Amino acid sequence: MVKRGQPDTPELRAQVKDNLILVEAMAQRGAAAGLDKDANYQTQVELTRLNLLANAYVTDYMAKNPVSDAVLKAEYDKVKPDLEKEAAAAGAQYKARHILVKDEKAAKGLLAELKKGGNFAELAKKNSIDTGSAQNGGLLDYAAPGNYVKPFADALVKLKKGQYSQEVVKTQFGFHLILVEDIQAAKVPTLEEVKPQLQQQLQQQQLQNLLEEVKKSAKVE
Structure with a gap:
């Protein structure tokens, strides 16, 4: 039970002890009733023995023959x-930032701030409703454009490294502003x-x- 994640506490040990006592007491009653002589019981015991021994052999073999x-x-x-x-x-992987807001007017206001020299990451932190990325300045992990909804992907691939969208991008989630931080070729996993x-x-x-x-x-x- 501890290996499965439960903390080793006095309460857990007491529970285990009570369970073992109950099983032992019930088993004694079953033996007193002669059930351990039953053919079906004997078959189940033998099948359990075989399975345990077979599993033990596999475990031992795999441990002794690691890859x-x-x-x-x-x-x-x-x-x-x-x-x-x-x-x-x-294809190419894009590392982007985005700001997501509910209405177009707010998005256009933020775009005007960017054009005046506003900091994209700071604006994302303060305004984006995408809680998963807002705290990181709207930063998204490297991803292929196909991972995003089509309007977002279409706008993304038009941008070069360091550029942000000059128009508001509408998707089913709301209105976005997008900044491309980096573009790299898809990497082969090591x-x-x-x-x-x-x-x-x-x-x-x-x-x-x-x-x-x-x-x-x-x-x-």
Whole structure:
């Protein structure tokens, strides 16, 4: 229970103790009634034993045969061309800021302030209703234009690095002003970035190979 995240407290220990006492007491009554001699009970016990032992073997095997760094690197090199194709298909990534307000008049007022030399980030902090980005000056993570709604994306791709939209952009969310902070080519994820997924895939493959080997080598009568 602690491994699953529950704090180790006297109350938890008391609960565990009470549960064990109850299970033991009920089991004693079941034995006194002769239920441990029942054929169905014996079958369930044997199936449980087999499953526990099989799972213990798999756990032990995987612990003793970890996926090596060399194997991970080889698998990464194998899938890297596909990752490069995906990155190329994704196109440029834009790091932008935006200010979102509810009405067009307010947006045009903010645009006038920008044209007078107003600071985009400060205006976003004070006025944007996008609470997820406003506190960071309207900053959005690097993303492909396709990640945004079409009117926003269309305005975004017309801007160069350092430029802000000269017109208010209307979407279903409200009225936006957009500033492009940076533009970069989509990056191919590094080995370290995809290592957890590759490791899981290779472990699953390793387990499948083990199961096939066990089935082939087993003598069945």
